[in-house]
Amino acid sequence: MMLTALGLMSGTSLDGVDVALIETDGKQVKAFGPSGYRPYSPAERNLLRQALSEAVHLAQRDARPGVLAEAERAVTLAHAEAVAAFVAQNRMKPEDIDIVGFHGQTVLHRPEKRLTVQIGDAPALARAIHIPVMHDFRAADVEAGGQGAPFVPVYHRALAHSLEREGPIIVVNIGGVSNITYIDGNDTLIACDTGPGNALLDDFMYRTMNQAFDADGKLAALGKADEAWIARALELPFFVSPPPKSLDRNDFAALKLGDVLPADGAATLTAFTAAAIARIIPLLPRRPRSWIVCGGGARNRTMLQMLRERVGSATVEAAEAVGWASDAIEAQAFGFLAARGLKGLPLSYPGTTGVPMPMTGGVIARP
Numbered sequence: 001m002m003l004t005a006l007g008l009m010s011g012t013s014l015d016g017v018d019v020a021l022i023e024t025d026g027k028q029v030k031a032f033g034p035s036g037y038r039p040y041s042p043a044e045r046n047l048l049r050q051a052l053s054e055a056v057h058l059a060q061r062d063a064r065p066g067v068l069a070e071a072e073r074a075v076t077l078a079h080a081e082a083v084a085a086f087v088a089q090n091r092m093k094p095e096d097i098d099i100v101g102f103h104g105q106t107v108l109h110r111p112e113k114r115l116t117v118q119i120g121d122a123p124a125l126a127r128a129i130h131i132p133v134m135h136d137f138r139a140a141d142v143e144a145g146g147q148g149a150p151f152v153p154v155y156h157r158a159l160a161h162s163l164e165r166e167g168p169i170i171v172v173n174i175g176g177v178s179n180i181t182y183i184d185g186n187d188t189l190i191a192c193d194t195g196p197g198n199a200l201l202d203d204f205m206y207r208t209m210n211q212a213f214d215a216d217g218k219l220a221a222l223g224k225a226d227e228a229w230i231a232r233a234l235e236l237p238f239f240v241s242p243p244p245k246s247l248d249r250n251d252f253a254a255l256k257l258g259d260v261l262p263a264d265g266a267a268t269l270t271a272f273t274a275a276a277i278a279r280i281i282p283l284l285p286r287r288p289r290s291w292i293v294c295g296g297g298a299r300n301r302t303m304l305q306m307l308r309e310r311v312g313s314a315t316v317e318a319a320e321a322v323g324w325a326s327d328a329i330e331a332q333a334f335g336f337l338a339a340r341g342l343k344g345l346p347l348s349y350p351g352t353t354g355v356p357m358p359m360t361g362g363v364i365a366r367p
């Protein structure tokens with residue numbers, strides 16, 4: 001049965017809520033619908049930054065001490081507004097949508113402690129938008145001993161199915177954190193986080209330039225990357241470990257650049273992201289031939305160029321170039337995952353999160 005699924009994603013970049021509609025049976029994507037975006041205001045972003053720093057002390061996934069309760073209300077409200085605006089703009093009615101896939105906002109990810117925390121009140125959202133909401137996608141995986149991330153690989157596989165590119169194909173998402181999906185034929189699906197995405201660079205841009213990000217990679221293009229710093233950073237055990245593996249947004253926050261010019265700092269952090277992504281190559285069964293880059297980092301030309309320089313003769317294309325809507329992919333993925341969850345299909349696999357067996361997931365909240 002085909003479902004109309006609306007996916008909602010609030011990623012680690014803390015930039016806003018992505019919304020995207022797809023028609024799917026949970027196995028294939030029959031059609032892409034419209035997408036939308038509801039940015040967080042500067043005040044909401046600050047609240048989320050504060051929530052992330054307070055969340056490091058959490059021991060239970062449903063506890064909301066301190067600022068976390070207020071942050072959760074803000075996240076829920078922003079999502080309700082995002083859906084209301086989307087439905088109105090596209091002249092839809094709530095009944096036109098079968099299921100909403102609501103990721104929430106990750107504030108802490110500690111799979112080794114079987115703990116991953118996404119804030120966002122799904123029952124309240126379902127009541128506000130009058131549509132069933134599937135949420136808590138990562139919990140069952142982490143409880144079963146999986147990494148709890150990444151979860152988009154099943155969707156990347158569905159997208160790559162109709163792509164005529166030489167394999168192995170690797171889909172890279174450069175969001176706040178970067179993650180890859182490695183697809184070789186129908187049987188091999190391997191995935192993991194690779195290291196920083198834009199988060200370190202965004203935090204640096206915010207501190208030194210009072211800007212949210214390095215638009216198009218312009219500042220980094222003017223600087224010189226500190227290759228020795230990058231080589232040292234890549235010696236951290238995370239980069240040497242084979243997949244599956246996953247990260248918390250702030251896992252690399254302790255890496256300090258020292259006193260550098262803004263352009264050199266931006267160049268170093270951009271090159272670090274690219275080098276960390278390419279560091280996955282020797283940890284894969286075969287060398288990828290085709291790289292497809294999605295997420296906000298696909299818009300950073302310097303980042304794409306730095307990745308090209310590190311992947312040998314393989315091709316590197318932005319998702320848009322192969323006809324995918326780069327900014328909507330993660331939101332589409334959570335619509336797809338909601339449809340799969342409804343049908344009891346696996347969301348994660350031993351090769352994607354290290355969970356002992358293929359695992360379905362998601363919890364439903366009805367209006």
Ligand SMILES: Nc1ncnc2c1ncn2[C@@H]1O[C@H](COP(=O)(O)OP(=O)(O)OP(=O)(O)O)[C@@H](O)[C@H]1O
Nearest residue numbers: 011012013175176177198213215216295296299300
């Ligand atoms: N034009 C641009 N030039 C350079 N960088 C950009 C541009 N547009 C977006 N970005 C970067 O992309 C980031 C947002 O990416 P995206 O929306 O994929 O992240 P996310 O979904 O929050 O993260 P994650 O995938 O980790 O959950 C911004 O914070 C910024 O760093």
Ligand SMILES: CC(=O)N[C@H]1[C@@H]2OC[C@@H](O2)[C@@H](O)[C@@H]1O[C@H](C)C(=O)O
Nearest residue numbers: 012106109149150151152175177179
């Ligand atoms: C715990 C968590 O929210 N992780 C995010 C984060 O952002 C990118 C990367 O780290 C990825 O592992 C994941 O998001 C995507 C949507 C995923 O699960 O595939």
